[in-house]
Amino acid sequence: MSPRQKAIAEAIIASILWSTGGLLIKLVDWNPVAISGARSFFASLALLLYIKKPKFTKSKTQTIGTIAYAISLISFVVATKWTTSANAILLQFTSPIFVAIIGATVLKEKVYWFDITSIIVVFLGMGLFFIDGMGGGSTAGNLVAILAGFTVAISTLSFKLEKDGSAIEITLFGNILVFLISIPFMLQSMPDLRSIIILVIMGVFQLGVPYIFYVNSMKELSALEAILITVIEPLLNPVWAFIFIQENPGIYAVIGGIIVICAIVFRNIVSMKKFYSSHE
Secondary structure (H helix, E strand, C coil): CCHHHHHHHHHHHHHHHHHCHHHHHHHCCCCHHHHHHHHHHHHHHHHHHHHCCCCCCCCHHHHHHHHHHHHHHHHHHHHHHHCCHHHHHHHHCCHHHHHHHHHHHCCCCCCCHHHHHHHHHHHHHHHHHHCHHHHHCCHHHHHHHHHHHHHHHHHHHHHHHCCCCCHHHHHHHHHHHHHHHHHHHHCCCCCCHHHHHHHHHHHHHHHHHHHHHHHHHCCCCCHHHHHHHHCHHHHHHHHHHHHHHCCCCCHHHHHHHHHHHHHHHHHHHHHHHHHHHHCC
């Protein structure tokens, strides 16, 4: 394959592996914070083998990014346990909207019409997740999923702003931090053998390896291509849960999810077109 074809394949593989998170988390019978810690422990080993000599710059952006990424990892697992897989991943997928809001309010970046339009539409879509019990989901789980989306946005901005390090190192330190935070929860009880095997698979193949694939793919892909490919994750995540554990998201959650995905994709397509046209 050409370098570009290889990059597309890597991004697709990363998205598919990420999409298994909801199902695998549901299959582990353990405290959600403990699950997050064990998953991050094995992910840290995979990332450390790849990075070999990580650089801790102690910069503000690396520190904030590490903390935000750690919170997002824990929040996503907790949300997946407390609500449906569909709700957890689709509400976390709102992170680009939070990036736009933070960019406008904190970083004083210019706000365009497509930012405002997509923000309004996404929040309308999010509202549908809180109607009629959401197919077995809970309000608390939905709120934690939104927190995950918000902290993903902060860590994403940190990836962009970090000058002395790299995004993949922030993910390594974030996973290590999650493991350290979760130790008291992990010591309360032990999972069964099946759960331990799933946790190893989650840490290595659902979290660690996909980030390596994704970071490598970014060398050849445009930002728009990467965005469109990674939509595979929120689309497949509830599909695996439906097929293997018969988890049915509510009809309003499905409608809300479609609205959120369409709004995010629309915003990024228009944003990238504007970027390319201004640089021609």
